[in-house]
Structures are given as structure tokens and as C-alpha cells.
Amino acid sequence: MHETVTALRTIREQWGELLLAIETPPADVWPPRQLAHTMRAVGDEQLDVVDRAPLVLREHPAPLNVDALDTGIAVERAVFALADTLAAAVQHAEHGDPRRWEFQNPGATGARSAAGSRAHGLHFACVWVEGRVRDEDTEPEQQLDGTLGAPPFAPLPPHLLHEARRTARGAEGRLLRTLGLDRRSTPIPDRPCPHCDGELTLHTAPGESPRVTCSGGEECGAPVPLDEQGRRVWQWADLLVLAFALSNAATVEGAPHTAA
Ligand SMILES: [Zn+2]
Numbered sequence: 001m002h003e004t005v006t007a008l009r010t011i012r013e014q015w016g017e018l019l020l021a022i023e024t025p026p027a028d029v030w031p032p033r034q035l036a037h038t039m040r041a042v043g044d045e046q047l048d049v050v051d052r053a054p055l056v057l058r059e060h061p062a063p064l065n066v067d068a069l070d071t072g073i074a075v076e077r078a079v080f081a082l083a084d085t086l087a088a089a090v091q092h093a094e095h096g097d098p099r100r101w102e103f104q105n106p107g108a109t110g111a112r113s114a115a116g117s118r119a120h121g122l123h124f125a126c127v128w129v130e131g132r133v134r135d136e137d138t139e140p141e142q143q144l145d146g147t148l149g150a151p152p153f154a155p156l157p158p159h160l161l162h163e164a165r166r167t168a169r170g171a172e173g174r175l176l177r178t179l180g181l182d183r184r185s186t187p188i189p190d191r192p193c194p195h196c197d198g199e200l201t202l203h204t205a206p207g208e209s210p211r212v213t214c215s216g217g218e219e220c221g222a223p224v225p226l227d228e229q230g231r232r233v234w235q236w237a238d239l240l241v242l243a244f245a246l247s248n249a250a251t252v253e254g255a256p257h258t259a260a
Contacts, residue, residue: 001161004133007168008126010206011075014175015122018075021068021179030188031243032202032210033180034236054080054121057111071178075171079125080118082167086132089160093152099137100152101128132156133164176206188212193232194245196220209236 017033027033055072063069083101093100102116112119117128131137135155140148156164176182183205193200198216213231214220220232227233234242 001133001165004161004165004168005130007165007172008079008130008133010172011079011168011175012123012126014179014181017179018068018072018175021065022063022072023065025064026067027180028189029186029202030191030246032204032239034210035239035243054115054118057115057119068178071174075175076118076122076125078167078171079122079129082164083117083125083129085163086129086156086160090132090154090156091152092150092154093137097152099128099131129164129168133161180204181206191246191249193220193222194242194249195222195232210239211235212239212242 021027027036055069055076084103087101087103091101100117104116104118105114108114117124132153133156135153137152138155140151143149173182181204185201185203188200188202191200192198193214193216196214196216196219198214198220201213201215202210203213204210212234213227213229214222214233216222216232217230218226222232222234224232224234224238
């Protein structure tokens with residue numbers, strides 16, 4: 001259950017990032033996504049305003065990053081379909097209960113009505129699935145007339161817990177890969193170390209701040225510590241300084257560096 005809940009929360013947290021990515025040309029290795037936000041901190045309000053309308057109900061006349069759009073639509077489809085499956089198996093909530101997952105209804109008037117609960121977007125769907133995985137609202141509830149009514153939901157059987165975990169982890173993995181936030185080490189092209197001309201490598205991992213290492217070893221005079229492998233390492237707090245050093249180097253040379 002824990003892994004499923006974590007994956008669903010990661011999807012919710014990174015969804016605004018993905019929506020931004022769709023409207024942005026595919027990113028270079030450098031600067032890393034997290035740092036790019038810091039460097040243009042003024043424009044970050046838009047990150048807080050995650051439009052709730054699902055991608056499937058929007059028009060995308062000219063997405064700048066088709067890969068990000070494909071991922072977004074695939075993640076939505078997977079989570080919506082999972083909610084359909086879980087609702088079909090364990091939902092007893094009456095119509096009108098806001099906890100109820102409404103299925104698509106192609107016969108309804110208007111795209112939003114036809115979309116059912118999908119119209120509330122991915123964020124809602126993730127929260128709804130999390131509630132089922134956590135067995136929320138599975139106790140009998142007191143009715144207006146004082147009698148006990150049936151619980152809105154039954155607990156998920158093991159095979160559906162397994163299905164929820166598989167789907168949520170799969171969607172999370174694809175989202176993180178598309179955003180370049182999965183665990184990976186990537187050489188930074190055309191930008192050698194400003195202190196020793198060594199090759200710089202960007203290291204990212206889910207839930208961790210990115211860091212950069214230099215191939216120059218102890219000989220490198222960069223004013224940052226050595227890691228356990230004897231490489232100069234720029235942790236998050238030092239990355240902004242490195243970013244400005246690299247952008248200055250690029251400006252002074254007037255052309256990209258080539259790694260020595
Ligand atoms: Zn170096």
C-alpha cells in the first residue's frame with residue numbers, strides 16, 4: 001500500500017511539471033529541471049496553478065514537447081482506467097455522493113458530463129484511488145433516519161491492490177523518465193568544468209536534489225567537497241554558483257566548449 005500511495009503522490013506533485021513540459025521545447029541536459037526553476041524563480045507562480053481540466057478534454061494545437069504530451073495522456077488513461085476498475089469492484093456510494101467515482105457516459109450532453117469523474121482531472125483521480133487503496137469509507141455509515149447504511153466502498157481485494165500498485169508505479173516511472181527526474185547519471189555535453197576542463201556529470205534521482213560531479217578528481221580546484229569516489233561534487237546548495245560559472249564561460253567563449 002505504501003508504495004502505491006507514494007507513487008500516486010509523486011504523480012500529483014509532478015503533474016504541474018509535466019503540464020509545463022508540454023508547453024516547453026524538450027529540455028537539454030543542462031540546466032537540470034529543478035535548477036531551471038530556481039533560475040527563473042519569478043515565473044514560478046504558474047507552477048502553483050495546475051489547471052485541473054484533464055488533458056483528454058483539452059485541445060493541443062501545437063504542443064512543443066510531443067513526448068511530454070504522450071506521457072501525460074498515457075498517465076491519465078492509466079489512472080482513470082484504474083479508477084474505473086476499482087469503482088466497478090468496490091463502489092456502493094449512491095449517485096450524488098461526492099465520494100463516488102462517476103464512469104464515462106458517452107450519451108450525456110456535453111464533453112464534461114460525458115467524461116464523468118474524469119472531468120475533475122488527474123489530481124482528483126489520484127486522490128480517489130488513494131482513498132480506495134487506504135480502505136477509506138469502508139465502515140457502515142449512519143443515515144439521516146438513524147439507521148446504519150451500507151459502506152460507500154468495500155475494501156480492495158488483494159488482486160486489485162496489486163493492480164493499483166502496478167499501475168501507479170508504472171505511471172510514476174514514465175512520468176519521472178519523461179521529466180528526467182528518474183535515477184540517472186548524464187554527462188553534460190559542451191560544458192567542461194570551469195576549474196579543470198574535466199567532464200561534468202549530472203546525477204538525478206526521484207525525490208532527491210540533483211548534483212554534479214567533475215571527472216578531474218582531487219586535481220580539480222573547484223571550491224566544493226570531494227565525494228566518496230574522490231570526485232568534486234556540487235550539491236544542491238552549490239549548483240547555482242556552478243550554473244552561473246557555466247553560463248559565463250559560454251558567454252565569454254561565444255561558442256560552446258568542447259570537453260578536453
Ligand atoms: Zn573540475
